[in-house]
Amino acid sequence: MPLQSRKRRSQPAEDSDDPDPSPPQRRRLTQKQFQPQRRNGESSTQGARANRRLETPEDDEEDDALSGDEELGDSHGGTNKDRLVKKLIRLALASEYIRQPLKRTDISSKVLGTQGRMFKSIFDQAQRELREVFGMQLVELPMREKTKLSQRRGIINQCHFPPSTSPAQNSDRAPTSSKQYLLQTVLPQPFRESEIVQPHGFREQTYTGLVTMIVSLIYLNGKVLPENKLIRYLTRMNADDYTPIDKTEKIIALMVKQGYITKQKDDTGDGGHDYYLGPRAKMEIGSDGVLNMLKTVYGVKAPEDLEKKLQRNIGPDLDAIAADEGPSQKRVKGGGRKRATQNDEDD
Numbered sequence: 001m002p003l004q005s006r007k008r009r010s011q012p013a014e015d016s017d018d019p020d021p022s023p024p025q026r027r028r029l030t031q032k033q034f035q036p037q038r039r040n041g042e043s044s045t046q047g048a049r050a051n052r053r054l055e056t057p058e059d060d061e062e063d064d065a066l067s068g069d070e071e072l073g074d075s076h077g078g079t080n081k082d083r084l085v086k087k088l089i090r091l092a093l094a095s096e097y098i099r100q101p102l103k104r105t106d107i108s109s110k111v112l113g114t115q116g117r118m119f120k121s122i123f124d125q126a127q128r129e130l131r132e133v134f135g136m137q138l139v140e141l142p143m144r145e146k147t148k149l150s151q152r153r154g155i156i157n158q159c160h161f162p163p164s165t166s167p168a169q170n171s172d173r174a175p176t177s178s179k180q181y182l183l184q185t186v187l188p189q190p191f192r193e194s195e196i197v198q199p200h201g202f203r204e205q206t207y208t209g210l211v212t213m214i215v216s217l218i219y220l221n222g223k224v225l226p227e228n229k230l231i232r233y234l235t236r237m238n239a240d241d242y243t244p245i246d247k248t249e250k251i252i253a254l255m256v257k258q259g260y261i262t263k264q265k266d267d268t269g270d271g272g273h274d275y276y277l278g279p280r281a282k283m284e285i286g287s288d289g290v291l292n293m294l295k296t297v298y299g300v301k302a303p304e305d306l307e308k309k310l311q312r313n314i315g316p317d318l319d320a321i322a323a324d325e326g327p328s329q330k331r332v333k334g335g336g337r338k339r340a341t342q343n344d345e346d347d
Contacts, residue, residue: 039344081122087111088126092138096183099258099280101141104179131186138181141279144262146224164210182283206245211260214252216290218261219315226266260284287314 088111095102108116115122117234123138130136185192199205215231218225234240234248243251257259259280266272291310295302303309 012117079126081118084111084115084118085123085125085129086251088122089129089134090332092126092181092183093134094132100183100261101180101280102138103181130183135185135187137186139184139283141178141180141182141259142282143176144279145276153320178279180279184283205247206243207251207254210251210280210288211255211327212285212293214255214275215260215285216293217276218275218277219279219287219290220310222313222315224275225275227275230275287311 027325043344070309071321088107091106091110092102100279107119112119112122130138151324193195199208214230217230230239239248241248244250250263256263256278259278261278262276263273264276266274287310291307296309298306
């Protein structure tokens with residue numbers, strides 16, 4: 001009797017329809033469930049090929065993932081370029097707000113960093129966004145005024161003689177590009193009227209008036225104004241020591257710092273200084289701004305030949321002459337000297 005009872009208890013363990021198989025049995029069932037069945041006469045090599053065919057969709061998904069990563073990398077590259085463009089625009093706006101020129105070295109160090117080769121593409125895209133969004137563009141500042149007598153003679157000689165082709169001599173020539181920029185409006189002329197574009201606040205209005213007045217005096221005195229003569233002009237306006245916004249000395253120093261005027265020692269050696277036009281004054285005011293101010297001051301009593309008198313006082317622009325008339329003047333002078341030599345021989 002005890003043996004029969006043991007056999008009855010062991011029969012359920014041998015039943016394959018047990019709903020809860022043991023872990024080894026579960027693993028064997030899983031392997032059998034996912035193992036591909038071979039056909040009659042099919043070898044193991046053919047079965048491996050079938051397995052590879054079954055794995056093909058997974059490989060396609062991996063390829064799609066890789067291509068997605070590449071597209072993501074391209075999008076990151078575009079995002080990086082846009083970020084550099086925005087940094088350049090912010091730097092240009094911040095520099096113009098404090099009236100400081102935007103230097104090429106600042107763009108390289110503060111914006112580009114190790115991406116120095118992308119300067120042209122970044123600069124061009126920033127220019128497009130500045131024009132379309134802000135109505136402004138970056139304009140390169142002109143070179144500083146040639147203040148020394150030797151520099152002026154060099155410009156005159158450049159008008160009569162072409163530049164040398166020798167690399168050693170060309171290396172000694174002064175640079176022709178300032179590599180400094182400022183923001184200039186590109187709005188249509190109807191939107192630039194004084195009723196629309198006005199300095200904001202009393203301090204800004206007073207400072208703009210002082211800058212325009214001093215720059216105009218420099219223009220009217222042949223683009224160079226001795227310090228003692230400037231003091232006499234300021235004394236007439238009771239602004240030789242103080243202005244409505246600050247000390248006169250600090251205001252003039254601020255104009256020099258912002259590039260409206262430049263201060264150089266005179267050639268007399270008595271310790272005096274001369275004031276010249278700065279690069280920013282040429283771009284923001286210029287001779288046209290001086291002429292408009294004179295017409296506003298004179299009103300209906302402005303002389304008819306006011307523009308001619310202004311051009312006579314300003315004098316020739318040596319930089320423009322050196323850029324436009326350099327090689328042609330040599331041929332004219334050379335021809336004149338040759339004819340004079342022939343006349344001497346005839347005499």
